Amino acid sequence: MSLSSPFIERPVATTLLCIAIGLSGVIAYPFLPIAPLPQVDYPAISVSSALPGASPETMASSVATPLERQLGHIAGVNEMTSSSSLGSTNISLQFDLSRNIDAAARDVQAAINAARSQLPVALPQNPFWRKTNPADSPILFLALTSETMRQGEMYDVAIRILQQKISQVNGVAQVFVQGSSLPGVRVDVNPTLLNNFGLSLEDVRTYLAAANANRPKGDIALARRTWSVSTNDQLMKARDYAPLVIAYKNGGAVKLSDVARVTDSIEDIRTAGWANGKPAIVMLIFKQPGANVVETVDRVYKVLPRLQAAVPPSLHLAVLLDGSTQIRATVHDVEVTLLISIGLVILVVFVFLRSARTTCIPSVAVPLSLAGSFGVLYLFNYSLDNLSLMALTIATGFVVDDAIVVIENITRYIENGMTPMRAALEGAREIGPTVLSISISLNAVFIPIFLMTGYVGRLFREFAFTLSITIIISLFVSLTLTPMMCSRLLRRERKSDHGFFHRVSEGCFNFIARVYNSSLRWVLRHQPLTFAVTLGTIALTMYLYVAIPKGFFPQQDTGRMTGQIQADMATSFGLMRGKVEQASDIIQSDPDIENVMAFLGGGGGGGGGGGINNARMFITLKDIAKRKDKANADQVIARLRPRLARVAGASAALRHRLRSDGERRRPGRGRGR
Numbered sequence: 001m002s003l004s005s006p007f008i009e010r011p012v013a014t015t016l017l018c019i020a021i022g023l024s025g026v027i028a029y030p031f032l033p034i035a036p037l038p039q040v041d042y043p044a045i046s047v048s049s050a051l052p053g054a055s056p057e058t059m060a061s062s063v064a065t066p067l068e069r070q071l072g073h074i075a076g077v078n079e080m081t082s083s084s085s086l087g088s089t090n091i092s093l094q095f096d097l098s099r100n101i102d103a104a105a106r107d108v109q110a111a112i113n114a115a116r117s118q119l120p121v122a123l124p125q126n127p128f129w130r131k132t133n134p135a136d137s138p139i140l141f142l143a144l145t146s147e148t149m150r151q152g153e154m155y156d157v158a159i160r161i162l163q164q165k166i167s168q169v170n171g172v173a174q175v176f177v178q179g180s181s182l183p184g185v186r187v188d189v190n191p192t193l194l195n196n197f198g199l200s201l202e203d204v205r206t207y208l209a210a211a212n213a214n215r216p217k218g219d220i221a222l223a224r225r226t227w228s229v230s231t232n233d234q235l236m237k238a239r240d241y242a243p244l245v246i247a248y249k250n251g252g253a254v255k256l257s258d259v260a261r262v263t264d265s266i267e268d269i270r271t272a273g274w275a276n277g278k279p280a281i282v283m284l285i286f287k288q289p290g291a292n293v294v295e296t297v298d299r300v301y302k303v304l305p306r307l308q309a310a311v312p313p314s315l316h317l318a319v320l321l322d323g324s325t326q327i328r329a330t331v332h333d334v335e336v337t338l339l340i341s342i343g344l345v346i347l348v349v350f351v352f353l354r355s356a357r358t359t360c361i362p363s364v365a366v367p368l369s370l371a372g373s374f375g376v377l378y379l380f381n382y383s384l385d386n387l388s389l390m391a392l393t394i395a396t397g398f399v400v401d402d403a404i405v406v407i408e409n410i411t412r413y414i415e416n417g418m419t420p421m422r423a424a425l426e427g428a429r430e431i432g433p434t435v436l437s438i439s440i441s442l443n444a445v446f447i448p449i450f451l452m453t454g455y456v457g458r459l460f461r462e463f464a465f466t467l468s469i470t471i472i473i474s475l476f477v478s479l480t481l482t483p484m485m486c487s488r489l490l491r492r493e494r495k496s497d498h499g500f501f502h503r504v505s506e507g508c509f510n511f512i513a514r515v516y517n518s519s520l521r522w523v524l525r526h527q528p529l530t531f532a533v534t535l536g537t538i539a540l541t542m543y544l545y546v547a548i549p550k551g552f553f554p555q556q557d558t559g560r561m562t563g564q565i566q567a568d569m570a571t572s573f574g575l576m577r578g579k580v581e582q583a584s585d586i587i588q589s590d591p592d593i594e595n596v597m598a599f600l601g602g603g604g605g606g607g608g609g610g611g612i613n614n615a616r617m618f619i620t621l622k623d624i625a626k627r628k629d630k631a632n633a634d635q636v637i638a639r640l641r642p643r644l645a646r647v648a649g650a651s652a653a654l655r656h657r658l659r660s661d662g663e664r665r666r667p668g669r670g671r672g673r
Helices: 005-009 011-031 056-071 101-118 151-167 191-196 201-211 293-310 324-353 356-379 386-415 420-444 447-451 454-489 500-525 527-547 573-588 633-644
Strands: 044-050 077-085 088-095 128-132 140-146 172-178 183-189 219-221 226-228 245-249 252-255 260-266 272-275 281-287 315-322 560-567 593-600 614-621 650-656
Touching: 005 011, 005 420, 005 454, 011 356, 011 454, 044 056, 044 101, 056 077, 056 088, 056 101, 088 101, 101 128, 140 151, 151 172, 151 183, 151 260, 151 281, 151 293, 151 315, 172 293, 183 201, 191 201, 201 245, 272 281, 272 573, 281 293, 293 315, 293 324, 315 593, 315 614, 324 356, 324 386, 356 386, 356 454, 386 420, 386 454, 420 454, 447 454, 500 527, 560 573, 560 633, 573 593, 573 614, 573 633
Parallel strands: none
Antiparallel strands: 044 088, 044 128, 077 088, 140 281, 140 315, 172 281, 183 260, 219 226, 245 252, 272 593, 560 614, 560 650, 593 614
């Protein structure tokens, strides 16, 4: 009696059980999230605050420092960095992976409340926080352009309509809008004229705030009815502000237009955005943790026609960068590789076993073991990514070993004269403990990966889990379905049953055995030399381990690049804007570039520039088949770098973006400011 005996004697139940395992994987496969790499939510929180008009030095000393002092008391903070620009401060907190992000958020809010008494009284609103994941990148870039509308008007449409609609799409977490700010009225006061009337800037500010307030007006009540007085005192256009009387001097009224120039503009004039050289509003779309990137992008594509119909006809909404393109191609390539590996394994089994009946058994066991793992991945909320698919590809060689060992042992008993049923029972009983020990030893190899901590440990844990669970399912199949099929399909073959292929392959195998026997005898006769070669191999391996370049992931051409243009802190917005436009034109003129997006200013949210001296660029390359001489991304960067170096007054730098979809960044460690 063995573990396999009940399954061999009950073929119908065994078949139904294995069909259930296979169906669980087939049903779960479409529901598995698709991603370039396993989802690792790194606990991170971003705290932002704004004080319009304040210099970066003022923001750092009066806003960032009090906040950092309180935030630094929070437990589990691994890294705290802050950046201050004109009128804004952003503080990024990265917590230990074991830290609960919701508990950390409560601690952050408490720290902000504790620091409120030390912050400037003039802050228009309390500092606010949001959860972030530094390992995430936008999955989709949209550009809003127009030939007639100004950027402020386009930004208003993007904020009021597009951002809200796209945020409602299932799978979308956040939508950042870059390139401009909301429409506003700007009052440029002439200090000399203001001084002639004996007024100050504070007088003007106080009056404008009072004139623009939307206060309740009360009601009119009679004996039987009441009417509410409702009118809006808010002023929306420059023409409404210009005639305001701000004071009476020397018996005459002083209008706002007498001391200031009033224009329709935007709230923050130190922001700009471009798409392929045209002024544009750029929208960065981020996915929710665990969401299927491909399905989320497809849902956004479905709503784009409705969004285009909801905005004015003069606005054009276009997709400039699709983060799912590389994911689709990469996952498809790995899936094809997996199918090829299964086919090659089955082909090798057929070549060596030389029996179609025998080959049918691993042909069923291998796909069944791989398919069953999909169901387990779904139960544990894992994704279908490069690492999990790579684990399945590697597991193809492991899972076939169990089936071959069982088949070989049962075949040996059949060749000795036993009936297939008796051979299956005896062979499975004998080889069962061996197969079990092999599977346990294979899984023991992955125990260190399960015990790894930090970001790398979480990243490769899914790889180890997928490989381990596939081996476990293979063990179950090898002890149940494989011996059952052997008892029904195998039969003793006679020499008369052997065909031409069997005779030819037998001669090849005998030749290989003779060559191996001769080489083994030679090695045993020259043991000192063999030992010296072994030591040399170990020494060479150790040297190569030290000498070979190391990195987090191998570099690959994903068709995406990012650029950064950074100038001196004293650089004006106008000069910086010209440098960004110049760099964009240079990059756009390259024949291998498809799209170029750039944005400047905006406080750095969602990947923005983070100050008027710092601009970000996102570049997409054409398909490699359409590029000049099929140049890769590194060659394109090398070609652009000398031309970008001629952008005087700013240092322009391009770097190839590295993730599996090519865009995964490893979060930094340490503590800094």
